[in-house]
Amino acid sequence: MSTNSQKYRNSFLKEVEANVEEGEWVKMCMQCGVCAGSCPLGKHWDHPPQEIFMMIRAGKREEVLTSDSMWMCTSCYNCIARCPRGLPITHIMHGLATYAKRLGLAPKNQPTQGFSQLFWDNLMKKGRVNELKMGLSMYFKDGFAQGVKNAMANQKLGQNMMKAKRMNAMEIIGGHGVKNPGDLAKIIKKAQEIEDGNIQDFS
Amino acid sequence: MAKIELSFYPGCSSQTGASSSNYLVSAQTMCEELDITLNEIPDWNCCGASIGYGGGGELPRLTLSARNIALSEEHNAGQEIVATCAACWLSTREAKERLAEDEQMFKDANTALAEGGLRYKGEVGVRHMVEVLIEDIGFDAIKEKVKKPLEGIKIAGYVGCQTNRPFGIAGESFENPQYLDKIVEAVGADSIPTYEKKVQCCGGALAFSEPEKSQEMIHGIIEAAYDNGADMIVTPCPLCQANVEIYQDQINETYGTKFDMPVVYYSTLMSVAFGRNAKDAALNGHIIKAKKLEEIANK
Ligand code: SF4
Ligand code: SF4
Ligand code: SF4
Ligand code: SF4
Numbered sequence: 001m002s003t004n005s006q007k008y009r010n011s012f013l014k015e016v017e018a019n020v021e022e023g024e025w026v027k028m029c030m031q032c033g034v035c036a037g038s039c040p041l042g043k044h045w046d047h048p049p050q051e052i053f054m055m056i057r058a059g060k061r062e063e064v065l066t067s068d069s070m071w072m073c074t075s076c077y078n079c080i081a082r083c084p085r086g087l088p089i090t091h092i093m094h095g096l097a098t099y100a101k102r103l104g105l106a107p108k109n110q111p112t113q114g115f116s117q118l119f120w121d122n123l124m125k126k127g128r129v130n131e132l133k134m135g136l137s138m139y140f141k142d143g144f145a146q147g148v149k150n151a152m153a154n155q156k157l158g159q160n161m162m163k164a165k166r167m168n169a170m171e172i173i174g175g176h177g178v179k180n181p182g183d184l185a186k187i188i189k190k191a192q193e194i195e196d197g198n199i200q201d202f203s
Numbered sequence: 204m205a206k207i208e209l210s211f212y213p214g215c216s217s218q219t220g221a222s223s224s225n226y227l228v229s230a231q232t233m234c235e236e237l238d239i240t241l242n243e244i245p246d247w248n249c250c251g252a253s254i255g256y257g258g259g260g261e262l263p264r265l266t267l268s269a270r271n272i273a274l275s276e277e278h279n280a281g282q283e284i285v286a287t288c289a290a291c292w293l294s295t296r297e298a299k300e301r302l303a304e305d306e307q308m309f310k311d312a313n314t315a316l317a318e319g320g321l322r323y324k325g326e327v328g329v330r331h332m333v334e335v336l337i338e339d340i341g342f343d344a345i346k347e348k349v350k351k352p353l354e355g356i357k358i359a360g361y362v363g364c365q366t367n368r369p370f371g372i373a374g375e376s377f378e379n380p381q382y383l384d385k386i387v388e389a390v391g392a393d394s395i396p397t398y399e400k401k402v403q404c405c406g407g408a409l410a411f412s413e414p415e416k417s418q419e420m421i422h423g424i425i426e427a428a429y430d431n432g433a434d435m436i437v438t439p440c441p442l443c444q445a446n447v448e449i450y451q452d453q454i455n456e457t458y459g460t461k462f463d464m465p466v467v468y469y470s471t472l473m474s475v476a477f478g479r480n481a482k483d484a485a486l487n488g489h490i491i492k493a494k495k496l497e498e499i500a501n502k
Pocket of ligand 2: 035038039040041049072073074075076077078079080089090093
């Protein structure tokens with residue numbers, strides 16, 4: 001990708017194309033606005049996907065990467081099903097969010113960012129997700145006092161789930177997992193290394 | 204009916220003692236009746252769901268699914284992979300398609316898998332259980348199996364997002380899929396084809412991180428079911444099931460409603476209609492009891 005025309009593009013678009021999942025699709029957006037009306041949590045987005053694509057082309061790096069918007073994506077795939085240009089919008093949103101996080105630009109205390117990381121860490125420990133532990137760490141992520149408050153608020157839900165045998169207290173001690181979490185960790189560490197190695201420096 | 208053998212990816216939420224264990228039990232009952240054998244992929248790992256993106260990035264996430272496919276290709280050779288969880292199906296199929304399109308990604312995933320002595324080929328099909336029902340079994344064959352029709356029960360078919368998009372079910376539209384209504388009819392219950400919230404997102408994993416915002420959407424999903432005169436909601440997705448069922452108490456507190464709407468799986472309906480007992484249909488696994496199904500199952 002070293003054609004002459006490359007240098008006329010603003011560098012943020014180039015950065016997105018190089019470093020963001022499915023970023024090479026951004027330039028294909030024709031600003032029709034269909035995706036902007038498709039996000040279930042749309043009214044909470046400061047910038048809907050259509051606008052984000054426009055901002056990338058306008059070189060608004062800070063504004064895009066510090067935005068809370070991408071973290072409101074519910075992965076509902078409405079946009080992908082509808083976009084006339086076939087942009088993999090869901091993945092670009094996920095990609096922008098993780099890229100912002102990698103650069104330390106993602107908004108602090110964004111709840112979905114926290115939850116997403118918890119989910120991943122939980123998965124990495126045993127290879128399978130332990131929902132009970134994940135729920136507890138989610139409650140306690142804002143400190144002990146808040147955690148007790150959160151847990152109390154959801155106590156009835158927890159009891160109901162236990163009664164219906166859909167939450168097993170034994171999961172705290174043992175729980176499900178793959179046979180050799182060390183092997184899985186090695187595989188994912190390698191994948192992480194390869195991904196890190198592909199990131200180009202634009203700073 | 205021909206015997207069907209499939210390589211089964213159950214997913215975390217279906218494990219014993221997890222939030223959707225009721226799905227696993229009823230799906231197994233349904234498969235017994237339909238002569239479908241599910242061979243669990245040995246030592247499968249979590250697929251990372253959609254929400255794992257924020258922790259895992261791209262290649263690590265794709266590699267998680269590639270590991271499951273590689274294990275299936277090694278141990279359950281020649282069998283298609285089937286998932287009951289929408290998110291599992293989506294992640295696995297998405298990984299397969301991405302690795303097929305992108306040669307470098309394919310190589311990188313294999314480099315990573317080699318650390319654990321595995322090799323990914325990506326030649327096997329990845330399907331959702333409802334595809335097997337519709338395409339391999341068929342609505343007529345389902346109808347023939349019914350011993351106790353679910354007469355007089357009105358059921359809102361809630362398809363949700365990820366069983367529906369982006370891959371969808373062949374021959375169905377993204378905006379107004381009909382197959383769930385057809386399953387409802389096949390087991391002798393009354394469907395509501397004009398249930399307007401059938402593909403409304405419930406918030407997915409954001410039900411955890413953004414509870415107020417998600418519960419507003421869930422409120423709408425349940426309200427529309429009541430407005431359409433539904434006795435219960437049926438869904439093909441474990442997260443849809445959990446999200447729409449378990450927060451009803453909290454929603455009632457916020458909105459001053461008196462929601463008490465059972466939310467079951469297609470496999471719950473089929474297990475009862477095929478004449479199996481309440482335990483095999485996992486009716487005890489619901490927080491809001493599906494009393495009308497219990498009555499029929501206990502008859
Ligand atoms: S729907 Fe597609 S083409 Fe239209 S604005 Fe959104 S991304 Fe761009
Ligand atoms: S997948 Fe994300 S970006 Fe696409 S419509 Fe849903 S919430 Fe919006
Ligand atoms: S998507 Fe959910 S159920 Fe499926 S493997 Fe991942 S965590 Fe488990
Ligand atoms: S309806 Fe909710 S749980 Fe079901 S697929 Fe959509 S976001 Fe996921």
